[in-house]
Amino acid sequence: MTRVVGLAGPPGSGKSTLAARMADAWGPGVVAVPMDGFHLSNEVLASRGLASRKGAPDTFDVDGLVALLGGLADPARADLAAPAYSRELHDPVPDAIALPAGLDTVILEGNYLGLGMGGWERVRPLLGYLWFLDVPWEVTRERLIARRAATGRDPAEAVAWVDAVDRENDALIRATASAADAPLADGEVPPAP
16 A cells, blocks of 8 residues: 655645655655646647636546545555646646555645545545645746746736636635645655654
8 A cells, every 4th residue: 555645735836846855855665746647638628618727626637536546545556657747748648657566655746635626525535644835826926927938838828827727726725725734834845744
């Protein structure tokens, strides 16, 4: 059985960077898995009329995430793989992260790990521990604008997207902080629970 711990927080709070640092600090047998790999593909989003809301809770494959978490909890499990998200393709890449059967810990990082609706309420009970990375909106806003511009988006469009879509998601995610076991400050690497 592989232990799964969560790292939640709003977009741009540094979850991916911190999860990688945690995996390095905690040693061998620990892998970071980003929830972003569970984005629905751009093709699926377009077919469902959700492309303009990409990043909202209903634009993810929560069933696939729950299935993976259930597989990790099986003591007799075989090797598994998790999807990753490509910022170059702006799409998920299936089976990009190897999760061998002998793996000790998975650090799952993502926005909605503490959300109590839309299917996400099935995720929190599957996490052995959950931290909430609390970084102010003013900081995450600047990071998100820079991230969107760095991937070739028009700067004005980047600002408009962040101030509309990401801001709405930020407020929803901050309301889930109480589902976490403990808060974390920007860049703080916690000890393994």
